[in-house]
Amino acid sequence: MTPLAARRSGRALPWGSWLVHALLLLAVGVIGFPLYFAFVISTQDLAEVVQRPPRLLPSGHLVANYIEAWRKSGMGALLFNSFVVALAVAVGKITISMLSAFAVVYFHFRGRTLVFWLIFVTLMLPIPVRILPTYEVIGNLGWLNSYAGLTVPLMASATATFLFRQFYLTIPNELAEAAQLDGAGPLRFLWSFLMPLSWANVAALFVVLFIYGWNEYFWPLLITTTQDMRTVIIGLELLIPRSGTELPTWNLIMAGAMMALLPPVVVIIVMQRWFVKGLIETEK
Amino acid sequence: MKRTVFPNRWLPYLLVLPQVAVTLVFFFWPAGQSLYLSLFKSPPFGGRDVFVGLDNFRALLTNRDYYDSVVNSFVFAFSVTALSVAGGLVVAALANQKIRGLGFYRTALLWPYGIAPAVAGIIFLFIFHPAYGIVPYVMAFVTTYEFNWLLKGWVAMVLIVVATAWTHVGYNIAFFLAGLQAIPESVMEAASVDGAGPVRKFTAIVVPLISPITFYLIVVNLVFAFFNAFGVIHAVTKGGPGNATEIMVFKLWQDGFIGLNLGSSAAQSVILMAVVILLTMLQFKIAEKKVTY
Numbered sequence: 125m126t127p128l129a130a131r132r133s134g135r136a137l138p139w140g141s142w143l144v145h146a147l148l149l150l151a152v153g154v155i156g157f158p159l160y161f162a163f164v165i166s167t168q169d170l171a172e173v174v175q176r177p178p179r180l181l182p183s184g185h186l187v188a189n190y191i192e193a194w195r196k197s198g199m200g201a202l203l204f205n206s207f208v209v210a211l212a213v214a215v216g217k218i219t220i221s222m223l224s225a226f227a228v229v230y231f232h233f234r235g236r237t238l239v240f241w242l243i244f245v246t247l248m249l250p251i252p253v254r255i256l257p258t259y260e261v262i263g264n265l266g267w268l269n270s271y272a273g274l275t276v277p278l279m280a281s282a283t284a285t286f287l288f289r290q291f292y293l294t295i296p297n298e299l300a301e302a303a304q305l306d307g308a309g310p311l312r313f314l315w316s317f318l319m320p321l322s323w324a325n326v327a328a329l330f331v332v333l334f335i336y337g338w339n340e341y342f343w344p345l346l347i348t349t350t351q352d353m354r355t356v357i358i359g360l361e362l363l364i365p366r367s368g369t370e371l372p373t374w375n376l377i378m379a380g381a382m383m384a385l386l387p388p389v390v391v392i393i394v395m396q397r398w399f400v401k402g403l404i405e406t407e408k
Numbered sequence: 409m410k411r412t413v414f415p416n417r418w419l420p421y422l423l424v425l426p427q428v429a430v431t432l433v434f435f436f437w438p439a440g441q442s443l444y445l446s447l448f449k450s451p452p453f454g455g456r457d458v459f460v461g462l463d464n465f466r467a468l469l470t471n472r473d474y475y476d477s478v479v480n481s482f483v484f485a486f487s488v489t490a491l492s493v494a495g496g497l498v499v500a501a502l503a504n505q506k507i508r509g510l511g512f513y514r515t516a517l518l519w520p521y522g523i524a525p526a527v528a529g530i531i532f533l534f535i536f537h538p539a540y541g542i543v544p545y546v547m548a549f550v551t552t553y554e555f556n557w558l559l560k561g562w563v564a565m566v567l568i569v570v571a572t573a574w575t576h577v578g579y580n581i582a583f584f585l586a587g588l589q590a591i592p593e594s595v596m597e598a599a600s601v602d603g604a605g606p607v608r609k610f611t612a613i614v615v616p617l618i619s620p621i622t623f624y625l626i627v628v629n630l631v632f633a634f635f636n637a638f639g640v641i642h643a644v645t646k647g648g649p650g651n652a653t654e655i656m657v658f659k660l661w662q663d664g665f666i667g668l669n670l671g672s673s674a675a676q677s678v679i680l681m682a683v684v685i686l687l688t689m690l691q692f693k694i695a696e697k698k699v700t701y
Contacts, residue, residue: 257441339524341639388522
């Protein structure tokens with residue numbers, strides 16, 4: 125800070141920063157309220173849930189509700205499937221993208237430009253524009269209701285490929301020259317030289333892609349028809365009665381929602397630095 | 409700059425093979441099929457597809473329901489974008505002051521991004537619940553208007569817009585914060601010396617300087633709202649009441665997978681393809697111009 129700026133901020137009104145804090149805490153409260161409300165409902169019994177005026181304090185039924193919601197929705201299998209899908213999508217996308225970016229940057233081969241364009245154009249082909257035929261492909265492969273069907277089609281990634289390409293281009297040429305002088309082949313170079321340098325990118329991408337895989341809705345809804353292959357985001361619907369004769373157990377629905385949203389939210393909070401880096405760099 | 413390359417004939421092909429295979433099998437072939445199918449009509453009880461030219465498109469463009477879904481898509485996408493980009497900018501500008509605890513605030517504002525829009529929708533479904541929800545309860549003190557999303561289309565739209573914007577505002581805050589922190593200290597100091605107050609500094613300096621990021625975020629948010637809104641609508645409103653929240657992606661799924669009208673569904677896919685190509689090109693045009701301070 126220059127002396128001038130220091131003098132100015134020293135003269136700033138004392139309530140200025142308090143006002144900023146107050147407004148920011150208000151924003152935190154507004155953004156946090158829906159989750160707080162969902163949590164509160166998940167700890168109440170049905171009588172408290174329908175109470176007027178709404179009861180905004182937690183009650184003592186947390187454990188009972190979560191056990192009941194877990195049992196009723198088969199939460200164990202749902203969470204397991206979501207973990208498998210999110211991990212497989214994140215690891216698969218990163219691996220595939222790293223390999224193709226490596227090929228594009230460190231080799232000259234016929235069709236390099238074509239490969240680059242093929243990958244680029246996938247950006248313009250989100251699931252909805254190819255939904256029926258992709259479903260048919262999965263059916264023909266016999267991949268309906270399978271982890272392969274849930275994950276492999278999501279593994280192509282233009283953004284991750286571009287991110288790795290961008291990163292490899294910033295690595296000085298001398299590194300590859302030195303590796304070649306040492307007699308290291310391309311795979312050795314990728315594994316022992318590039319990989320150790322890429323960890324920050326890998327971590328950042330991993331967080332973003334894990335969240336993406338966990339929260340994917342359209343694809344698992346189509347590909348899975350049996351409850352045992354559902355992911356938690358779509359399996360949750362099972363807790364919501366559609367018949368009208370059944371009493372909606374909102375406390376259990378909220379308990380289920382809490383369990384579905386906790387893993388990705390915890391990942392963001394714990395890996396916040398990587399997450400922000402990943403978000404901002406994948407969009408460049 | 410000339411880059412060092414490895415002399416190897418077949419290895420590069422092996423390296424790009426997984427990506428290219430997934431791309432061809434699950435992206436290009438199906439997208440081509442969408443284009444192809446959009447020109448055919450399949451008889452409902454099996455049999456050979458009949459070539460109908462552009463009939464599927466003509467039928468869509470003169471169809472009132474389809475027109476409604478296009479309007480709903482735009483209303484939804486622009487509302488979500490306006491709410492989450494404007495909200496994100498205001499909050500990020502506040503958080504960018506010289507105050508303590510920036511790390512805390514950033515985390516405390518960012519975490520909803522981890523929540524799937526569908527799950528957010530289920531939470532807001534209860535918040536808006538006509539009988540038990542807190543929003544209708546509070547509204548009842550203000551007005552006698554029945555704030556019931558099961559009956560009023562626009563209330564249902566507000567529900568899904570708010571739920572979707574809630575999950576996405578943190579993303580915008582993160583981008584705006586990165587942009588704001590890149591504005592050189594000296595610029596702001598110069599403005600202070602010239603006697604500019606905080607509001608004047610914001611409108612005269614901050615807004616123009618981060619306008620590339622703002623445009624960029626607007627496009628990204630539009631794409632997000634256009635294509636990732638399926639979950640919240642499927643989980644909460646099912647397009648209703650009536651077809652008040654039926655957006656293009658949802659209608660396409662409903663016509664294809666429930667109605668089994670494959671030709672029309674494929675034609676809707678092709679129209680969406682045009683939309684996404686347009687938006688992506690816009691995104692790259694803006695990204696090219698994006699100023700890095």
